[in-house]
Amino acid sequence: MQQYPVRRNAMTALMALGSIATVTAARGEDATPLPLADVVVVSATRIGHTVFDMPAAIDVVDASRIQQSQPRVNASEALAAVPGLVAQNRQNYAQDLQISSRGFGARSTFGVRGVRLIADGIPASMPDGQGQAATFNLDMAERIEVLRGPFSAIYGNHSGGVIQLFTRDGDGAPTIEAGVSAGSYGSRKTDINAQGKQDDIGYVLDASRFQTDGYRAHSAATRDQAFAKLTLTPMQDAKLTIVANGLRQKDTQDPLGVSWATYQRDPRAGEIDASDTQTPKRTLADRYDTRKSIDHQQIGAQWTQQFGDDRLRVMLYGGNRQVVQYQSFSRAFQAPGSHSGGVIDFDRDFYGADINWTHVSALAGGKLSTTFGLEYGRSDDDRKGYENFIGNQLGVQGALRRDEQDVVSSVDPYLQAEWQAGAWMLSAGVRRSTVKVAVDDRFLSNGNDSGDLTFSHTTPVFGVLYRIAPTVNVYASAARGFETPTLNELFYSATGGFNFNLRPAESTHVETGVKAKLDERTSLSAALFQVRTSDEVVVASSSGGRTSYRNASKTLRRGLEVSLESSWRHGLSTRVALTALRAIYDQGFGAVPEGSRLPGVPKANVYGELAWKNSTGSFGAALEGIATSKIYADDANGDQAAPGYAIVNASVNARQQWNGWRFRQFARLNNLLDKNYVGSVIVGDTNKRYYEAAPQRNWLLGMSANYQF
Template sequence: MFLKAQYQPFFKILTLTAAVMQSMSIYAEEESIYELPVIEVQAIHTDNNILTTPASLYQIDASPQQNNSNVNLSEVLQGVPGLQINNRENYAQDLQISMRGFGARSTFGVRGIRLYVDGVPATMPDGQGQSSNIDLNSLSNIEVLSGPFSSLYGNSSGGTILAQSKEGEGKDSIQVGYNAGSHQKQQANIVLQGGSEHAGEPAYVLSSSYFDTNGYREHSGADKAMTNAKLTWKLDDGSKINWVLNRVNINADDAQGLTRAQWQANPKQQVPFLKQFNVRKEIEQTQTGLTWTKPINDKNELYVMGYFGNRAVTQYQSIPAATQQANTHHAGGVIDFDRNYYGLDLRWKGTDLLPNTVFVAGVALDQMDEDRKGYENFNATGQYGVKGNLRRNEDNTLWNIDPYLQASWQFLPAWRIDTGVRYSNVHYKSQDHYLSNGDDSDGTDYQKVLPSVALSWEILPTLNTYASYGKGFETPTFTEMAYRPDGEAGFNFALKPASSDTYELGLKSQNDFGLFTAAIFQTETKNDIVPADASNGRSTFRNAEQTLRQGAELSWQQKIWRDLNARASYSYIDATFDADIPATNTKAQVHKGTAIPGIAKNQAFARLAWQPEQGFQAGVDVRYMDKIYVDDLNSDSAPSYSVVGASIGYLWKKADWTVNSYARVDNLFDRNYVGSVIVNDGNGRFFEPADGRNLNAGLSVTKAF
């Protein structure tokens, strides 16, 4: 039952909060002397108002005052309720991002959450995503959608993150920036932009940057080159075209994890045994996409999105030669793949075709073609960290065609119902070309109907509440199926897709006292995909019969006085296995009620910032993270921690010149804590230490012409 006994007290608090917020809203309406701004969003296609959207939806605007290095998405998204984003100080494995527990199993990249940049997927069709191609130097805003309505985005949408880059506007301008900090971190960037005065002429933004670092830990250096371009046409007929191009090149060493004893002795170290392997990753990705919005008349609108990308990865792992030689089915210690991916999204939107209704109908088509090879990570002389003999060679394909429908009906002045349904289907096929150990060609299909529904009530123009339900669907990625737990060759097509049912109650208010949101939720998942084992940089996965996630989220933001802004949030999630997981030859039984590893039960965040349009800037923030269990048996955990960050800066403007300077310190009190954990690591090296006290400072100069 959704509102179980432990939720009844919180529901009473939520009801009391609604009454208090209602009285505050009435008072604010009487005293207010200005109209509150409408916060527009794009995540739910039938609504563009954050207050009336019946879902947990948060928008983070990019600050015009730079106060961080603009390298990692974690710099922007801290404090979003329900979002756990861990910087593992490891550029070979990307950030560790989970939302209400979805994605916490990922040892690298982003899974269980869908990412979009300017409407173009940054998540592969199989559900594997990465945040490394989001250019923070040209970022406009980010929307974070969680809960039942995230299933509108189909497979692997336990949550959705939509980043939007800036569009060119005003005079042509050039911005040149440089920042540097601890561990010889440095980034140089340049941004060119300009608006358009005539229909048919594009506005443009061109951003390019180069970042490198020696790394906080031994063998954790990295360099990253990125270019992001965006052209925008606004035509006479009211249509709008965006064309985007993104390229990123990353070379990163991988320090891997530490045991608890190693972390406590020296968090900066790499395990001595691992140094011989020269573990590292090389990534090249190029992606382009086009979106076209065309109003047919005042009631009908068409939307078309098409994209194409290529991603090539070579990863050197720390697998000993003896392990590879002992098993003729072993795929080697070097992963090498080249992947093309492409797709379309065609959508129609109709407004007031029936009284007080909005309809959306569309279809999404995606395909991925991958050439995957595996090599030994040693040569004939026994030297590690090189590409040796071929051990795996296959062509993998995946495709889906997902039709979807949405409808929104304002059936009473203060009451509205929103519904949606999507048929998600994913088709996998692998063609084996390395036949000396047998033919492991195989394939499988997954499909699910994903309904969602929400009932919302506008208590006041400044106070809304809603109740919603949605069914989610998550297939294993090619990476998660790439290796079988028994060590045999071929894909682990025995992995089943996860299916979830999510219920949510929410409350939102926007008035002179600020923007306030509250939500409680429950998610029941069958066949949840969980790590089976992780060893030497390689992970295998299995299904848990049933899991349960229950939680609550609160957020508040407000301009307190003049240019003094405040933000605060709190997240609670109780994530457990809701059925026993039987023991295997190498794994003990996991009992019902055991906590799912990788998920913090409590998170809190608060920020206070002085941010005038120009002049002196300052800010301070504090973040709390609860302990995180490292494995299914809850045998150990990364301890809870609180860290503080602070920044100062000065923004100077005169005529066509703008100079922005800042300095920032993170982990102000030099707390020794674990940034993330490697769930179920077979060697007990679960812990990836976070950086100690670290400094960063930067300067940018902008000239308009």
């Protein structure tokens, strides 16, 4: 659950006169939002349908949930209300969010893998499947679509789930908005944005800065983001969208994980470095000055052209990502032949394209929509590694230990068809994914790691939906999926060199569900699912920021997801999201017995919200509760599990309008009952430093001002 760090003093309270601007979808800021079951989505079939009419488990997080009473720093703030999804803020901005869908992605020690990330139709995941949710611009978000289950497979590699962000289009008279927010542990954010439409050109511009001292020791961060979007209609039935974004984090501190004993002693403390004889009680993070700098820029363009009922879509994108990371291990304390360096330094250029054609025709008394497409992606890393010491000084760039060129490319032709007639909808698709990895090792004193790998897999998907009544739909779907090792998972083997022996995981998904409108104010959706996976990629060892992986045996995931939304009289509304998931190793391997639970995956979690707003919408309040079961951090389930917890959060918001001005304020109190709990775990840490504490009671205040010309 997202928390909001800050130091408690009068100066910080004065800074709290603000929040980032609350922006709504293009329907208009004061418009009553559609029931989420009636929102049109595109994630599962690429053809627009309401959530209610999709043969898939899909949820929509609308603009009000993303932006109202939230700082809009991390996607985990809004995704907590989605069943089947676990989105945790590690309280570590050097490693990004920990996101998993039905257990896929839970092993990630940094960033997002196993779950496909897309923003405005442009991939936010690299060709190898690694993504960064920090690149999402939440200030301008219109909605987030979250797709789970078999239909995720139509997106190919690393699609255990799909999270798509859609930002608003510029529309109407020009507006400019500015705001600030501040809260516990030194967190503050400033934001300014502008939007509008002139003739046939819509524009959206946004820039923000987020800073925090951090809840955990050695976890301060500064994040600068910029975003621009242009929408043009150069000819009839055509639309051109250009999106650019940038992310910069300079020297973001990495607090690392801690042992159970350290967490019990002080949840905010760092792990003491027992090997440090010069400065007793100094933490590992302080001794090595663990940190990461990120500089990311990306631009993409999308052309959509209608030809009657048919449609052509062409998407192109490209960008650059530079990362320098200082880790908490050093060859100074390892065997001379080790491949470890301690400092990661890479410069990545990436680009790609997707072109598809949708044809609509009549067939057997119904409508057939067929999409043919081809997607291509490529990333090219100039990667170096260095010692993180010079002499007796740690945390500085030393001698070169790695120098290589790493190229990952993917080519994916796909076909998807949908037929509708009467109460029936049939949908099927197939995608052929080919992922190539090539390594050119230029540092040969510790051996030659040059080589290449090719992974190929076909992922078919099929679904059927039947409307048994105007207000009740039932559906079933099935698919095959696969997940290649990411480039970062291939970097290290048990012997230290590139891991050419890792294989992709292959999975079989089945799901059945029901979607019902119990009345005009209440909607229910429920899904039962099963996933069987072979060659699951798991952590072999993880220490000081360096992780190696291996293939395990078979795994089994069986679960239930339920969401229930209701609007009541007098401005009251409720939302409940429930997930029950049994995720186990279905076959033992090594020292891991059959039946062990997958690490990082809770057995159950529940989200509940009671919200209220007055008749004019000028004032509102909400109370939300989040509960989750214990989480194991190791494959064998032999070490102390992170205990389950339940927390309560509260928020209030207000808005006013005067002439051309609109003002908003909010206050938020998280972890109302002041619980101590582990918010996330580092899966498979060899030194058993698994635990990442979440903040105790913390607050956030904010205000924004918007002027329309």
